[in-house]
Amino acid sequence: MNKIKPRTLSGFMELLPPDQVCFDTMMLNLRKSFSLYGFTPLDTPLMEASEILLAKGGGETEKQIYTLRKGDNDLAVRYELTASLAKYAALYYNDLTFPLRRYEIGKVYRGERAQRGRFREFYQADIDIIGDGSLDLMNEAEIPGVIYKSLTSLGLKRFIIKINNRKILNGFFEILGINELSTEVMRVVDKLDKIGEKKLSETLIDALGLTQTQVDGLLGFITNKTEPFGALDLYKGKNETFDQGTEEIITLRKYLSDLGVPETHYKIDLSIARGLDYYTGTVYETYLTDYPEVGAICSGGRYDNLAEHYTDRKMPGVGLSIGLTRLFYILQEQGLLNDSLLTAPADVLIIPMTEECSHAVKLATTMRESGLRVQIYSENKKFKNKISYADKLGIPFVVFLGEDEISKGLIKVKDMATGEQTIASYGILTAGILDKIKTQRKGEPVKEK
Amino acid sequence: MNKIKPRTLSGFMELLPPDQVCFDTMMLNLRKSFSLYGFTPLDTPLMEASEILLAKGGGETEKQIYTLRKGDNDLAVRYELTASLAKYAALYYNDLTFPLRRYEIGKVYRGERAQRGRFREFYQADIDIIGDGSLDLMNEAEIPGVIYKSLTSLGLKRFIIKINNRKILNGFFEILGINELSTEVMRVVDKLDKIGEKKLSETLIDALGLTQTQVDGLLGFITNKTEPFGALDLYKGKNETFDQGTEEIITLRKYLSDLGVPETHYKIDLSIARGLDYYTGTVYETYLTDYPEVGAICSGGRYDNLAEHYTDRKMPGVGLSIGLTRLFYILQEQGLLNDSLLTAPADVLIIPMTEECSHAVKLATTMRESGLRVQIYSENKKFKNKISYADKLGIPFVVFLGEDEISKGLIKVKDMATGEQTIASYGILTAGILDKIKTQRKGEPVKEK
Numbered sequence: 076m077n078k079i080k081p082r083t084l085s086g087f088m089e090l091l092p093p094d095q096v097c098f099d100t101m102m103l104n105l106r107k108s109f110s111l112y113g114f115t116p117l118d119t120p121l122m123e124a125s126e127i128l129l130a131k132g133g134g135e136t137e138k139q140i141y142t143l144r145k146g147d148n149d150l151a152v153r154y155e156l157t158a159s160l161a162k163y164a165a166l167y168y169n170d171l172t173f174p175l176r177r178y179e180i181g182k183v184y185r186g187e188r189a190q191r192g193r194f195r196e197f198y199q200a201d202i203d204i205i206g207d208g209s210l211d212l213m214n215e216a217e218i219p220g221v222i223y224k225s226l227t228s229l230g231l232k233r234f235i236i237k238i239n240n241r242k243i244l245n246g247f248f249e250i251l252g253i254n255e256l257s258t259e260v261m262r263v264v265d266k267l268d269k270i271g272e273k274k275l276s277e278t279l280i281d282a283l284g285l286t287q288t289q290v291d292g293l294l295g296f297i298t299n300k301t302e303p304f305g306a307l308d309l310y311k312g313k314n315e316t317f318d319q320g321t322e323e324i325i326t327l328r329k330y331l332s333d334l335g336v337p338e339t340h341y342k343i344d345l346s347i348a349r350g351l352d353y354y355t356g357t358v359y360e361t362y363l364t365d366y367p368e369v370g371a372i373c374s375g376g377r378y379d380n381l382a383e384h385y386t387d388r389k390m391p392g393v394g395l396s397i398g399l400t401r402l403f404y405i406l407q408e409q410g411l412l413n414d415s416l417l418t419a420p421a422d423v424l425i426i427p428m429t430e431e432c433s434h435a436v437k438l439a440t441t442m443r444e445s446g447l448r449v450q451i452y453s454e455n456k457k458f459k460n461k462i463s464y465a466d467k468l469g470i471p472f473v474v475f476l477g478e479d480e481i482s483k484g485l486i487k488v489k490d491m492a493t494g495e496q497t498i499a500s501y502g503i504l505t506a507g508i509l510d511k512i513k514t515q516r517k518g519e520p521v522k523e524k
Numbered sequence: 525m526n527k528i529k530p531r532t533l534s535g536f537m538e539l540l541p542p543d544q545v546c547f548d549t550m551m552l553n554l555r556k557s558f559s560l561y562g563f564t565p566l567d568t569p570l571m572e573a574s575e576i577l578l579a580k581g582g583g584e585t586e587k588q589i590y591t592l593r594k595g596d597n598d599l600a601v602r603y604e605l606t607a608s609l610a611k612y613a614a615l616y617y618n619d620l621t622f623p624l625r626r627y628e629i630g631k632v633y634r635g636e637r638a639q640r641g642r643f644r645e646f647y648q649a650d651i652d653i654i655g656d657g658s659l660d661l662m663n664e665a666e667i668p669g670v671i672y673k674s675l676t677s678l679g680l681k682r683f684i685i686k687i688n689n690r691k692i693l694n695g696f697f698e699i700l701g702i703n704e705l706s707t708e709v710m711r712v713v714d715k716l717d718k719i720g721e722k723k724l725s726e727t728l729i730d731a732l733g734l735t736q737t738q739v740d741g742l743l744g745f746i747t748n749k750t751e752p753f754g755a756l757d758l759y760k761g762k763n764e765t766f767d768q769g770t771e772e773i774i775t776l777r778k779y780l781s782d783l784g785v786p787e788t789h790y791k792i793d794l795s796i797a798r799g800l801d802y803y804t805g806t807v808y809e810t811y812l813t814d815y816p817e818v819g820a821i822c823s824g825g826r827y828d829n830l831a832e833h834y835t836d837r838k839m840p841g842v843g844l845s846i847g848l849t850r851l852f853y854i855l856q857e858q859g860l861l862n863d864s865l866l867t868a869p870a871d872v873l874i875i876p877m878t879e880e881c882s883h884a885v886k887l888a889t890t891m892r893e894s895g896l897r898v899q900i901y902s903e904n905k906k907f908k909n910k911i912s913y914a915d916k917l918g919i920p921f922v923v924f925l926g927e928d929e930i931s932k933g934l935i936k937v938k939d940m941a942t943g944e945q946t947i948a949s950y951g952i953l954t955a956g957i958l959d960k961i962k963t964q965r966k967g968e969p970v971k972e973k
Contacts, residue, residue: 079579081615081834084599087569089612091619092626099565111892113899115869116548120536120645121570121631122590130528141571143590143601150533152592163538166530170540172916174903176869177541182570196569206903213881213902224892333885335893385530420625421562432662436782443560443673444784450562453662454623454655467621 086187086195088400093418093469098403100416100520101229102180105200105397108225109178112217114202117179119159125151128158130384139185152184156201157381157394164205165385173207173390174214180399192408194400203394205381210391215357215377216327218395219341220334222361222373225397230413230519233364234372236340239347240324241354241376243307246317247296250310251289259283261348264297268367272298297346306345320356327357355379359395369405373397406521413522417515419469421450423508426461428477435476438486438501445505447512465491471515472508535636535644537849542867542918547852549865549969550678551629554649554846557674558627561666563651566626568608570633574600577607579833588634601633605650605845606830613654614834622656622839623663629848641857643849652843654830659840664806664826665776667844668790669783671810671822674846679862679968682813683821685789688796689773690803690825692756695766696745699759700738708732710797713746717816721747746795755794769805776806804828808844818854822846855970862971866964868918870899872957875910877926884925887935887950894954896961914940920964921957 083089090098106116122143128151129137141152153159156179164175180200187193202221204214219236226234244261248254263278270278272294279285279293296306307321324343331341349358356377363372375395382390406412423442427435432453439449450470452461465473475487480498487498488508497504532538539547555565571592577600578586590601602608605628613624629649636642651670653663668685675683693710697703712727719727721743728734728742745755756770773792780790798807805826812821824844831839855861872891876884881902888898899919901910914922924936929947936947937957946953 078835079575079833081576081611081831082573083569083611083615084571084573087571089568090566091616092564092566095565095567098567110869110897111895113870113897115541116544117539117541118544118547119538120532122533122536122633122645124531124533126528127530141599142593144593150590162530162532166532167540172913176899184571196571209903211902211904213885213900216885217900220889330882330885333882333889335889382530384528386527420559420564432779433782436662436665436779440669440782440784446560448559448562450625451662451666453660454658455660464621 084195086193088194088197088404092420094407094412096418097412097416097520101399101403102198102200104228104520105180105225105399106178108228109200109202109221111224112176112202112221114176114178114221117160117163117177118181119153119156119163119179121182121184122150122152123159123162125149127162128153130158130161139187141184141186154185155183156181156199156396157203160201160203160205161382161385164390165382165388168386168388173205174210175205176202177205178202192401192404194404197398197400200397200399201394203381203392205390205392208389208391210377210393212323212326212356213330215323215393216330217334218357218359218375218393219331219336222359222395223334223336223340226361226373228519230521230523231363232523234340235342235362235364236336237342237344237347237360237362238324238327238357239343239345240320240327240357241348242316242320242323242356243345244320244348246314246320247293247310250314250317251292253285253289253293256283256285258352260285260293264293264346265348267297267346303343303345323356349374349376353378355391357393363405366405366409372402372405411521411523413518413520415522416518416520417469417471417512419471421448421468421470422512423447423449423472423474424461424465424470425449425451425474425476426458427451427453428475429481434481438474438476441501442505442508445509447505447509471512474504533644535642537643537646537853541869543856543861545867546861546865546969550848550852551647551649553677553969554629554674554848555627557677558649558651558670560673561625561651561670563625563627563670566609566612566628567630568602568605568612568628570631571599571601572608572611574598576611577602579607579610588636590633590635603634604632605630605648606652606843609650609652609654610831610834613839614831614837617835617837622654623659624654625651626654627651641850641853643853646847646849649846649848650843652830652841654839654841657838657840659826659842661772661775661805662779664772664842665779666783667806667808667824667842668780668785671808671844672783672785672789675810675822677968679970679972680812681972683789684791684811684813685785686791686793686796686809686811687773687776687806688793689769689776689806690797691765691769691772691805692794693769693797695763695769696742696759699763699766700741702734702738702742705732705734707801709734709742713742713795714797716746716795752792752794772805798823798825802827804840806842812854815854815858821851821854860970860972862967862969864971865967865969866918866920866961868920870897870917870919871961872896872898872921872923873910873914873919874898874900874923874925875907876900876902877924878930883930887923887925890950891954891957894958896954896958920961923953 140154143150183199222236248257276290279290347360354376358376360371360374377393379391381392425435425439439451442449473489485498486504488504489496589603592599632648671685697706725739728739796809803825807825809820809823826842828840830841874884874888888900891898920940922938934947935953937953938945
């Protein structure tokens with residue numbers, strides 16, 4: 076038979092078992108964190124009619140979307156989760172209760188040219204709160220709480236949530252008299268960290284025609300990062316939108332400590348903009364403190380019309396997206412995955428030392444009933460290979476069951492970490508293993524040095 | 525703006541929040557059950573090079589596969605999980621430890637014409653044990669244990685695991701002298717339940733040219749369902765393969781009670797065949813006792829060469845697949861989903877009765893830290909609407925926080941199920957709610973009547 080070379084497509088992350096367990100633990104911890112804030116899980120189809128996915132329209136995205144060759148349908152594969160949510164909220168409007176708090180962790184697809192660290196298939200973990208007609212500011216305040224809880228649940232400690240409000244920026248642009256250029260200006264401002272203040276000034280003046288005074292005002296405002304409330308005070312009372320945004324960010328900030336977000340982990344940053352057209356209120360970007368160069372690991376904000384392509388009904392929302400595959404890739408690259416996480420497929424390996432395995436099987440059944448993950452090693456191999464199997468997989472406990480133990484109603488257990496061997500009754504050893512395993516299972520997927 | 529009609533493609537299951545929670549609970553319970561048997565999770569890409577997915581080749585399947593229009597790659601979307609596993613085992617052979625026990629719960633795609641109860645996007649939950657060169661019979665014995673544990677973890681009680689061994693059938697066909705027709709004969713035999721014995725006999729004689737004696741022998745053998753070991757005894761010693769299969773099924777059966785599978789839940793059934801070419805040893809089909817007409821809800825068996833398209837290395841395995849979306853659809857149709865399962869997005873809804881919400885937010889934070897899922901209702905609505913929000917979502921507890929309670933350090937809680945209202949200190953009420961919620965969370969997704 077002609078053989079095929081096995082391969083996985085470039086840009087598709089495929090993990091070995093231990094890394095997969097780590098990735099799954101990340102997803103599980105995120106699900107738990109989202110749940111604590113009252114978000115319900117959704118799982119929308121990966122394929123939709125193209126018109127649904129392209130409703131928002133949009134240049135680059137449209138080029139990257141995968142479409143399908145099948146039958147007479149115009150099908151495409153989702154490239155993010157928001158389009159599906161918009162359709163869902165409009166389609167099931169009558170069956171849903173608003174505000175709707177939902178999360179979805181799912182794969183999305185982008186037909187990009189694959190590069191190192193860029194993925195064609197990747198997980199996004201999205202949370203959104205969708206209102207019907209209106210949505211209280213409290214929802215915007217809660218988002219940093221969810222971010223803080225979610226990221227710390229992964230084991231991350233060193234990150235910073237940057238917060239701004241688009242009303243402040245829009246109002247400020249009106250004050251400066253550059254509101255008609257706001258989209259273009261913000262696109263340039265978004266690059267501040269990359270290009271620096273000098274280049275930023277040049278671009279604003281040369282390409283967009285701003286005056287030196289306007290540029291000075293703008294830079295003074297957005298780079299005033301240490302004490303943004305000073306900058307806010309300076310322009311107070313000059314513009315209604317600006318004042319409203321300022322008031323919102325003050326209210327929001329007040330709740331952050333009540334939500335358990337420490338001052339070390341957030342920052343009001345007036346330079347955060349996030350694509351001018353979509354967001355209308357609070358915006359968020361979260362960075363790893365030690366790796367700012369990888370960009371925001373999660374971001375989002377408040378928007379006014381989720382489902383405008385489907386309905387005249389106003390559905391304002393606030394949401395957030397974590398690029399999970401990319402985050403995992405960075406953590407792996409930086410050696411930040413917790414290598415003491417229990418990633419073995421089993422807690423216990425039972426090695427029967429007799430021809431007849433009934434006792435081994437019964438023991439496995441009892442141990443499984445108590446919640447232990449158990450494998451029985453029954454392959455016809457040398458003893459050395461059997462032990463080596465447990466060792467390679469990192470299975471923490473090996474049970475040997477020979478005639479001698481069986482006749483006495485005992486089991487012999489080897490703790491693979493310490494090498495220590497213990498002989499005791501079934502019940503006592505099972506309880507002892509369960510106890511130790513519970514501690515080992517508590518590990519978080521990330522361990523910062 | 526021109527509006528688009530929101531729609532989900534036919535054949536794509538999309539669930540409302542309570543049903544989604546139920547479906548997610550099914551997946552979580554399966555993951556836990558698979559883990560108890562030492563299976564590790566994998567998550568392979570949904571897209572692969574077409575040659576990978578079509579390596580096995582095959583008529584109907586090839587017609588149903590979705591391929592993608594993008595760039596110069598020949599990409600396709602997986603229609604089952606086994607092809608991806610075969611590639612994975614061959615590609616990462618050197619990094620894996622065998623036997624490899626893996627499970628994968630993932631979406632697969634088939635471009636069929638959509639019909640009621642047939643899906644174009646659906647979940648499969650697969651488990652497989654892959655050996656390197658050889659694989660002990662014990663692995664085949666353990667599979668019914670996993671099935672039993674998995675299905676009961678969903679809350680299913682009335683199902684039957686039918687077990688056969690392909691060596692018995694192959695040997696028996698040799699004894700009857702019809703081994704050259706075995707594929708065709710088995711395809712007809714697979715329809716026994718549907719077409720009945722009379723029509724089966726006619727087809728075997730008219731279409732396949734069997735003699736009346738051969739048909740009588742065959743029917744006597746495969747329909748001897750009440751005491752299959754009588755039928756096995758009858759042909760003992762006449763064919764080596766047959767005898768080997770008989771021995772295997774006797775050994776396997778011996779371990780079933782040790783594995784905790786009750787006699788009421790399995791049956792040796794000599795008519796179970798499952799596509800003659802692929803399987804080589806034990807085969808399994810599981811039926812819902814009360815709904816045999818929906819067909820097998822999970823099935824699988826032993827095979828000899830998982831990765832033959834990639835390597836000369838022999839990788840025997842045994843596996844099983846559960847058609848999860850279809851199973852959920854049937855359970856939903858038959859009204860077997862547990863409607864007392866806690867599907868609300870939160871355990872507690874906090875309704876602040878004051879302008880200033882700091883106390884409400886702090887209470888939410890404390891409750892979340894204790895493991896409760898909490899929403900704060902902060903929309904500007906009438907009191908009636910706030911209560912109705914909790915009611916519609918099935919949130920079991922509502923906390924009212926007014927000036928009076930705050931000043932006394934108390935909270936007022938309403939148990940939505942009983943209508944009972946309690947006032948007590950934060951700590952006591954949180955503990956009380958946690959206690960009740962733990963019981964409610966224990967529900968299984970399925971509840972048979």
